[in-house]
Amino acid sequence: MASNRIGFRQFLGTVKQGQTIDIIIDSNILIAKWDELHTNHDEINLFLNSLDEIANVNFYTTVTTKSEVLDYQRRRLLTYGLLSLLEMSSLELAPVSRAKIGTVKGRKNTREKHELKRSQKEGDEVDSHFLYFRDSEIKEIKKAFRARDIQNIAGWLTICDVFLGKRLLREEELIDELCIYLSPYKEEQFHIFNRKVDWKNATAISAKSGMGFSDSMILNMVLATKIDYILTLDCDLVYASAVSAPNKTVIIPDKRIKQFKQTLKRI
Amino acid sequence: MKKRRSISEISKEMDEINRRKPTANQIEELAEALNKKHYEPEVEANVEDGFSIDKIASSKTTKDISGIESNRI
Numbered sequence: 043m044a045s046n047r048i049g050f051r052q053f054l055g056t057v058k059q060g061q062t063i064d065i066i067i068d069s070n071i072l073i074a075k076w077d078e079l080h081t082n083h084d085e086i087n088l089f090l091n092s093l094d095e096i097a098n099v100n101f102y103t104t105v106t107t108k109s110e111v112l113d114y115q116r117r118r119l120l121t122y123g124l125l126s127l128l129e130m131s132s133l134e135l136a137p138v139s140r141a142k143i144g145t146v147k148g149r150k151n152t153r154e155k156h157e158l159k160r161s162q163k164e165g166d167e168v169d170s171h172f173l174y175f176r177d178s179e180i181k182e183i184k185k186a187f188r189a190r191d192i193q194n195i196a197g198w199l200t201i202c203d204v205f206l207g208k209r210l211l212r213e214e215e216l217i218d219e220l221c222i223y224l225s226p227y228k229e230e231q232f233h234i235f236n237r238k239v240d241w242k243n244a245t246a247i248s249a250k251s252g253m254g255f256s257d258s259m260i261l262n263m264v265l266a267t268k269i270d271y272i273l274t275l276d277c278d279l280v281y282a283s284a285v286s287a288p289n290k291t292v293i294i295p296d297k298r299i300k301q302f303k304q305t306l307k308r309i
Numbered sequence: 310m311k312k313r314r315s316i317s318e319i320s321k322e323m324d325e326i327n328r329r330k331p332t333a334n335q336i337e338e339l340a341e342a343l344n345k346k347h348y349e350p351e352v353e354a355n356v357e358d359g360f361s362i363d364k365i366a367s368s369k370t371t372k373d374i375s376g377i378e379s380n381r382i
Contacts, residue, residue, distance in 0.1 A: 075316075076323045087320075094316040119327070127343070132336060134344045187343070200342035204335045209326050216323050219313050 046288050047280045049296035050089040054096070062098045064234070065293070066264050067221065068257075068274035069103075069110035073170070076111075077118065081167035082275055085295050102234075103221045104263055106256045108214070114171075115213055116206060121150075121174040123205025124183055142186035146179045224263050239266045251282040258282070264290055277301060 048056075057063065074080040075090060093099055124143050127133060135143075150172075157172040175183075187198040226235045244262035248255055257279050264272055265287050272283065273293045280292045313319070331339070 075320060076327065078324070091317050115327075123331075126331075127339070130336060130339070132340050134340075136343075139343070197342045200338055204331050204339055209329065212326055213323060216319050216326075220316065220319050 047292045049299045053293050057097050064100045064269045065271040067101045067103050069107040070275040072111045073114050080170045101221050117174045139186045234267045237266050247286045251285050253282040
């Protein structure tokens with residue numbers, strides 16, 4: 043298998059002052075960058091800030107990546123918001139609504155404990171998804187806030203307005219400021235693409251290595267461009283690019299390179 | 310090349326949004342919309358057991374002779 047991966051430290055060593063670099067950035071990098079509870083937060087922070095200081099970096103991505111980041115942020119902001127309702131002394135929530143948040147909070151805390159135990163036992167990182175309510179749980183709570191008559195339906199909408207509203211919209215603007223969305227139809231990006239993007243190829247990539255569809259869509263897009271680098275936390279993407287895109291280089295944290303080598307040894 | 314602020318500046322604003330707490334006005338709005346004297350939650354019994362009426366109904370959707378869909382519980 044081609045060695046198409048490089049660690050953060052080694053990559054930074056190759057970058058020259060003022061150099062222009064095009065990189066495709068994966069959703070997990072943005073998630074880790076903006077969630078301080080994420081295990082890789084400090085490492086990603088240091089790497090991205092250092093890279094940005096040295097070079098002129100164009101962070102390319104896809105709209106699928108943007109939706110993944112925003113969805114993570116939606117779950118995170120709603121989790122904090124809903125949990126804070128239990129602490130607000132001026133609120134007299136209906137018992138059913140209070141009980142539902144309490145039940146879901148209990149489930150989340152149990153998951154969190156199990157994940158912590160697992161990570162300690164296996165010497166692995168904590169998956170930050172366990173820190174927040176699942177989408178199905180948010181829907182459960184939403185039902186407990188649905189009003190019986192239409193005049194008073196504003197309950198859930200007020201929760202969304204306070205905890206998501208303008209925040210999520212501004213977060214989208216910030217992602218838009220940082221990233222450039224790859225599109226073979228934009229004239230200003232014609233020079234980046236070396237062939238047409240055929241979505242059937244994404245299916246073929248997924249079928250070949252069994253990787254998730256959103257990642258195979260990224261990989262398919264990368265293959266149609268002249269961009270050499272993909273920045274990710276996902277060893278699965280390293281594996282799939284070694285199989286389907288050996289001429290591209292995957293930049294991952296140094297620690298993950300070691301983990302990936304251990305995984306390969308086990309195969 | 311697209312013009313943007315540095316990634317640390319963008320992230321600083323992102324962190325500020327993530328840490329933001331509701332204002333006094335927003336807490337008042339929440340109280341007005343959520344306090345139990347103002348509203349009654351829907352289908353209490355079904356919410357408690359985590360299984361809503363519409364979930365049962367949608368799984369039992371059938372068509373009658375005229376081809377119109379009906380929900381049987």
